[in-house]
Amino acid sequence: MFTDREIITVKSGDGGDGMTSFMRFKGKASGGPDGGDGGDGGDVYFVGDASKSSLIDFKFEKKFRAGDGERGDSNNCHGRNGADTVIRVPAGTVIKDFESGRIMADVYYDGQKVKIAAGGKGGKGNARFTTSRRHTPHFSQKGEQTPPHKLILELKVIADVGLVGFPNVGKSTILSKISGAKPKIANYHFTTISPNLGVVSHYDESFVVADIPGLIEGAAEGAGLGHDFLRHIERTRMLVHVVDVSGVEGRDPVDDFEKINKELAEYSETLAALPAVVVLNKCDIAGAEKNLAAFKKKYGRKYSLFPCSAITGEGLRAALDEVWNVLKTLPPAAPVEFEPFEYEKPDENGFEIEKDEDGAFVVIGPLVDMLIRNVVVSDYQSLAYMQSILKDKGVIKELKRLGAKDGDVVVIGDVEFDFID
Numbered sequence: 001m002f003t004d005r006e007i008i009t010v011k012s013g014d015g016g017d018g019m020t021s022f023m024r025f026k027g028k029a030s031g032g033p034d035g036g037d038g039g040d041g042g043d044v045y046f047v048g049d050a051s052k053s054s055l056i057d058f059k060f061e062k063k064f065r066a067g068d069g070e071r072g073d074s075n076n077c078h079g080r081n082g083a084d085t086v087i088r089v090p091a092g093t094v095i096k097d098f099e100s101g102r103i104m105a106d107v108y109y110d111g112q113k114v115k116i117a118a119g120g121k122g123g124k125g126n127a128r129f130t131t132s133r134r135h136t137p138h139f140s141q142k143g144e145q146t147p148p149h150k151l152i153l154e155l156k157v158i159a160d161v162g163l164v165g166f167p168n169v170g171k172s173t174i175l176s177k178i179s180g181a182k183p184k185i186a187n188y189h190f191t192t193i194s195p196n197l198g199v200v201s202h203y204d205e206s207f208v209v210a211d212i213p214g215l216i217e218g219a220a221e222g223a224g225l226g227h228d229f230l231r232h233i234e235r236t237r238m239l240v241h242v243v244d245v246s247g248v249e250g251r252d253p254v255d256d257f258e259k260i261n262k263e264l265a266e267y268s269e270t271l272a273a274l275p276a277v278v279v280l281n282k283c284d285i286a287g288a289e290k291n292l293a294a295f296k297k298k299y300g301r302k303y304s305l306f307p308c309s310a311i312t313g314e315g316l317r318a319a320l321d322e323v324w325n326v327l328k329t330l331p332p333a334a335p336v337e338f339e340p341f342e343y344e345k346p347d348e349n350g351f352e353i354e355k356d357e358d359g360a361f362v363v364i365g366p367l368v369d370m371l372i373r374n375v376v377v378s379d380y381q382s383l384a385y386m387q388s389i390l391k392d393k394g395v396i397k398e399l400k401r402l403g404a405k406d407g408d409v410v411v412i413g414d415v416e417f418d419f420i421d
């Protein structure tokens with residue numbers, strides 16, 4: 001089974017919590033703080049793997065999770081970092097964020113490794129909160145929690161040349177003749193239902209040709225197998241149009257060619273603008289000459305036309321020579337260009353202040369969420385730490401600007417306190 005688009009969920013590891021603990025000596029109740037930091041959560045990576053040719057693995061396995069960081073321990077022991085998760089995908093896999101549809105990475109090369117989701121930072125142990133005035137901090141920081149992310153994986157196979165044409169015109173037969181590939185060939189439409197790749201050795205050079213399912217008129221609106229498979233030739237450097245010039249199926253070859261061009265243009269202007277060579281196939285069938293002459297008359301000046309017979313092999317060499325001549329002039333195939341999109345770490349500095357019906361100032365926002373996670377309300381020092389953060393981050397200043405006066409109530413999460421200027 002071939003799959004070229006899957007939706008999966010990844011989650012990097014949460015950071016481990018910092019530890020609150022104090023040194024213990026024989027005969028002494030407690031020494032200084034020695035709570036260690038929590039470990040960092042593991043990252044989620046993708047790696048290109050040339051031995052894979054489809055996204056089939058992701059049909060069955062859709063959830064990936066990196067390891068969480070471990071909690072810090074007493075004796076200043078740092079918690080162990082969570083294990084990274086490395087997801088192997090075929091070279092040519094484009095990774096998109098599901099929510100925004102934005103491209104995050106094009107895993108194009110074998111062995112290419114990209115980080116998609118970073119693990120949460122471990123929380124600091126209480127030993128880190130010691131200051132000249134605070135000798136025995138009874139609080140430590142919680143590890144950073146990371147959200148899961150939905151991703152779209154899209155495989156766009158990497159090939160130099162794309163074969164396009166109506167069904168049954170002989171695309172797969174041509175691929176089988178010019179490369180070692182063994183695609184299914186049969187005398188009916190839509191024999192090919194997923195892309196086939198073949199490596200063509202041409203003198204001392206080689207290039208990759210992709211054979212995709214046949215297109216028909218209206219493919220862009222979903223007719224036949226639709227035009228989704230055009231994704232696979234989006235990054236090819238040139239096209240080979242294969243036209244059945246024998247007309248055995250009762251269609252006009254010129255008309256076929258024009259319809260395919262129209263479908264390509266409807267899918268993407270870039271694709272339609274690729275350099276193209278036209279192979280007029282099935283020349284061995286009686287009746288081909290007349291159509292051939294008509295085709296040459298109409299397009300002989302605009303395109304390089306190559307009358308061929310994939311069955312006898314006649315004409316294929318000349319077509320390949322031309323393909324190679326064109327390829328030589330083109331830049332190498334390259335990953336897609338995109339504005340990089342990365343998951344941002346939640347901004348822990350943002351806050352807003354609202355006034356509730358009793359006139360209390362209610363502070364909300366990510367800064368408050370962070371404080372709620374990290375502050376132990378029952379602990380005086382922890383509250384003092386919160387106060388200092390509120391000052392540093394400009395909350396106190398903003399309260400004043402909004403007219404807070406001594407004795408006004410300020411609400412932060414579960415904590416209510418009187419404002420003192």
Ligand SMILES: Nc1nc2c(ncn2[C@@H]2O[C@H](COP(=O)(O)OP(=O)(O)OP(=O)(O)O)[C@@H](O)[C@H]2O)c(=O)[nH]1
Nearest residue numbers: 167168169170171172173186187190191192214310
């Ligand atoms: N006489 C003759 N028959 C050919 C030639 N090339 C291909 N055929 C036959 O045409 C039929 C279709 O060939 P395929 O290679 O499967 O065609 P395709 O374009 O890949 O078809 P789809 O995968 O359905 O789009 C087969 O029966 C081939 O044997 C040719 O040059 N001459």
Ligand SMILES: [Mg+2]
Nearest residue numbers: 171172191192
């Ligand atoms: Mg085929």
